[in-house]
Amino acid sequence: MTHPPYLYPGYRSTVLRAPARELVMPKLGPDSIELASPVFGHQELGRLDDDLTAQHSGEPLGERIIVTGRLLDASGRPVRGALVEVWQANAAGRYAHLGDRHPAPLDPNFTGAGRCLTDDEGRYRFVTIKPGAYPWRNHPNAWRPAHIHFSVFGTAFAQRLITQMYFPGDPLFAYDPIMQSISEQKDRDRLVSRLDMDTTTPEWALGYQWDIVLGDTPMEA
Amino acid sequence: MTDILDTVPDLAPTPSQTVGPFFGYALPYAEGPEVVPGWHPDAITVRGRVLDGAGAPVPDALVEIWQADADGRVPSGVGGLRRAPHDFSGFGRCATDPAGQYWFRTVKPGASGPDAPHIAVLVFARGLLKPVRTRLYFPQDAGAHEADPLLSAVPAERRPTLVAEAVAEAVSEAGGTRTYRFDIHLQGERETVFLGI
Numbered sequence A: 001m002t003h004p005p006y007l008y009p010g011y012r013s014t015v016l017r018a019p020a021r022e023l024v025m026p027k028l029g030p031d032s033i034e035l036a037s038p039v040f041g042h043q044e045l046g047r048l049d050d051d052l053t054a055q056h057s058g059e060p061l062g063e064r065i066i067v068t069g070r071l072l073d074a075s076g077r078p079v080r081g082a083l084v085e086v087w088q089a090n091a092a093g094r095y096a097h098l099g100d101r102h103p104a105p106l107d108p109n110f111t112g113a114g115r116c117l118t119d120d121e122g123r124y125r126f127v128t129i130k131p132g133a134y135p136w137r138n139h140p141n142a143w144r145p146a147h148i149h150f151s152v153f154g155t156a157f158a159q160r161l162i163t164q165m166y167f168p169g170d171p172l173f174a175y176d177p178i179m180q181s182i183s184e185q186k187d188r189d190r191l192v193s194r195l196d197m198d199t200t201t202p203e204w205a206l207g208y209q210w211d212i213v214l215g216d217t218p219m220e221a
Numbered sequence B: 001m002t003d004i005l006d007t008v009p010d011l012a013p014t015p016s017q018t019v020g021p022f023f024g025y026a027l028p029y030a031e032g033p034e035v036v037p038g039w040h041p042d043a044i045t046v047r048g049r050v051l052d053g054a055g056a057p058v059p060d061a062l063v064e065i066w067q068a069d070a071d072g073r074v075p076s077g078v079g080g081l082r083r084a085p086h087d088f089s090g091f092g093r094c095a096t097d098p099a100g101q102y103w104f105r106t107v108k109p110g111a112s113g114p115d116a117p118h119i120a121v122l123v124f125a126r127g128l129l130k131p132v133r134t135r136l137y138f139p140q141d142a143g144a145h146e147a148d149p150l151l152s153a154v155p156a157e158r159r160p161t162l163v164a165e166a167v168a169e170a171v172s173e174a175g176g177t178r179t180y181r182f183d184i185h186l187q188g189e190r191e192t193v194f195l196g197i
């Protein structure tokens, strides 16, 4: 199991929110609702939804980057036309969210939310700026490594995934209980993007590659 | 010739991480709770609270639903985010408010196969490293619940956590709307039955 457990006391908020009872493992028939997924079309998205640097009148501050990769099923097949949603802090580590009290500046040219649909190869692509690390109140001197939140749909509601993408070599990984809640290093590594010089655009933006793999869809045995 | 895909070994899935506290300006959208338009003659309201193990409301949860239409058909066309005006999207998304409350306006799904009418429910929240999944069943279908394969797999004393409660007709501009309450207890004495799928 690559997923973290529900209860991971190092991440304090799990203590009262983690289910404690045994999960029920239903036998799903081929027509089960959990094996189908909502479908999204291009007309439902805005033209600038995949370029987080172009949603305001000016350019946001920070390091412009391209983040791209493929959405795959457990057999490595591309998942096409899937909705991918992202949100992130700005370059200073501040979210455009009323609840974010970090005394770092907001950027009037950066909201930090985007959407796109995967193409025929299962590929998503966003232009954005590299988010900053930010403090949180989990424990004294707690800091989150820089990350972009990802929300994806597959071909089954059972595959629905929300996760976070990190940047290679971040020295905060070892101190982050959210990342460390995943027990195996090889699984934590699955959340780390890699710098890719083929995605990098000369004189313009560094490129990062990160593939997302969805879980199996459970069928009636 | 071998299909190249047949040679690809099974890949391990990307691990889940918490939705965190700051999704509120990115994931919710205006029509998210409205799976059907307000004038729909068969509209029902589903509402409830998300509660933690101490019984405190969870004000930073994201609830998503996915369901068949009134005839038991699963939607297969586009429109998950921007439902066409006369349509039914089957998908809903609602962030909880400061009192931990969510709501959806939808229709009661029809039965399909051996399954009693139900809505798939998914909850993300700060403090949930991966989502909890459950199903909402309707109180008037007690007979069909006996034969439902999923409910049959649940210990009898925990089955009520999967059945919504009918509440008094609420009056809106459009007239009466049948309302169901479905509280989701993440933990504790009345912990909702969650699914390992």
Ligand SMILES: [Fe+2]
Binding pocket: A089, A144, A147, A149, B020, B022
């Ligand atoms: Fe974050």
